[in-house]
Amino acid sequence: MNRNIFIKNSLLAGAALVAGEANPLAAQRLPRKKEKAFNMKFSPEFGIFKEVVGKDLVEQIKWGYDQGFRAWENTWLARRPVDEQERISKTVQQLGMEFGQFVGTMNFKEPTFASRDQAIRDHVLKEVRDSVEIAKRMNTKYIHNVLGMADPKLPWDFQMANAIELLKRCAAIYEPHGIVMVMETMNHKINHPGMFLHTIPQAYAMAKAVGSPSLKILFDFYHVQIQEGNIIPTLDYAWDEIGYMQIGDTPGRNEPASGEINFVNVLQHVYDKGYRGFMGMEHGISKPGKNGDLAALAAYRSVDPK
Structure with a gap:
């Protein structure tokens, strides 16, 4: 290379480096490397890759898009301020991504769906109605509602009848808006002893009894493996009533x-x-730090269907 050209290029490169140091945002304006989109609609949650990308919500979504994710979800979305919900929704839609589930009503202390306590049931229905506006704001049709604790004072069949009746009322609220409520079975053995809904056959029976397109099962592989095992046959049998899935080993x-x-x-x-x-x-992530987050990302590439 001509010596004068070499010196000129070196000076230009040095100037660019200094400019980058003086303005940290300069590096962020450089084009990000975009990975191939996943075939499966894997949907990260805020904080799952925080060691790599930091805590800013918008930056997490943008980083996720660059890694190939085309969807997002946030269980605790309803607890966020409206302006934050709007910021999340705007980012997701600008990137051409989809937003999945958030929780509309959740109670881990009292019988809600299994009980006949009118005050508790009225509160559930209020939260269900409130969740419709959040779903519209997020441009999603999936709302995850937790069915609460079992009621030890009632025979099991009475509890099932109470839950089915309240589920019908929830479905009637969602149907005009094209919204789907998904209900998740939660294992008794490790995480959630005493929860009313804890097996896929139970959820399937209730979905069939309600008979609405606005009520489906959330099939969480983590909970099903612990509570029941036999994942593929169980999934196949309940297939027509499954509306959403979540993953965890x-x-x-x-x-x-x-x-x-x-x-x-x-x-x-x-x-x-x-x-x-x-x-x-x-x-969660099984290994600490940035390397743990990147290893988890690599794990998703290894299990993405072909």
Whole structure:
């Protein structure tokens, strides 16, 4: 290379480096490397990759998009201020992503759906009505409602009848808006002893009894593996009533490939059956720091269906 050209280029490179140091935002304006989109609609939750990308909500979504994620979810969204919800929704829609589930009503202390306590049931219905406006703001049709504790004072069949009646009222609120309530089974053995809804057959029976397109099952692989096992046959039997899925390995409730579930086979099976819905990433990271986050990201590439 001509010596004068070499010196000129070196000076230009040095000037650019100094400018970058003087203005930290300059580096952020550089084009980000964009990875191939995942085939499965994996949907991260805020904070799952915070060691790599930081705490800013918008930056987390943008980073997720660059890594190939085309969806997002946030369980605790309803607790966020409206302006924050709008900021999240705007970012998701500008990127052409989709927003999945958030929780409309949740109670881990009292019988809600299983009980006949009118004050509690009225409160549930108020939160269900309030969740409609949040769903519209987020441009999503999926709302996750938790069915509360079992009622030890009532025979099981009475509890089921109470829950089905309240689920019908929830579905009637959601149907005119095209919204789907999803209900999640939660394991008794490790995380949620005493919860009313804890098996897929129970959820399936209630979905069939309600008979509404606005009520479906949230199939969480972590909970199902702990409570029941037999994942693929259980999933196949309940297939027509499953509206949403969430992922997490066991033991530990961490990313795929960190535990005992063969997610390569399970997710390929789900994909081959035609599921193109959300796969919510509701779990922790098994290893600490940035390397742990990046290892979890690599794990998702390894289990993405073909």
